[in-house]
Amino acid sequence: MTVTMYGIKNCDTIKKARAWLDEHAIPYAFHDYKTAGIDPASLARWIEIQGWETVLNRAGTTFRKLSDADKQDLDSARATALMLAQPSMIKRPVLEHPGGILIGFAPERYARALL
Helix, strand or coil: CCCEEEECCCCHHHHHHHHHHHHCCCCCEEEECCCCCCCHHHHHHHHHHHCHHHHECCCCHHHHCCCHHHHCCCCHHHHHHHHHHCHHHECCCEEEECCEEEECCCHHHHHHHHC
C-alpha cells in the first residue's frame, strides 16, 4: 500500500497521525509542504475530491493573520491561490492512500481506511 502524508513536520496533529501510522506498522512517505511546497496538481485534486472549504485551514494562525479583505469573498480560486502561496493554510494532515484521501486526523477514520 502506498501512503503519502502531507503536512508540516513540527505540527502536533502531524505528530499524532505519524505516531498512529507507526503504531499500526503502516509505511508512508512524508512530504513537508512547509519546506518542499505543494504542487498545484495535488492541491487541485484534493479540492476536487473534498472541496476547498475542507482543505483550507481557517483555524490556523496563518489564515487568522490574513487581512479581513483577504478573508472576504473566498471562492475556490482565491482559496487555492492562498494555499499555494502559503501551504501552511492547508489543513493537516492530508493523507493520500490507495482508497482516496483523508484530511485531518481522526484515529477511527484512519482505522476504517487503512486497516
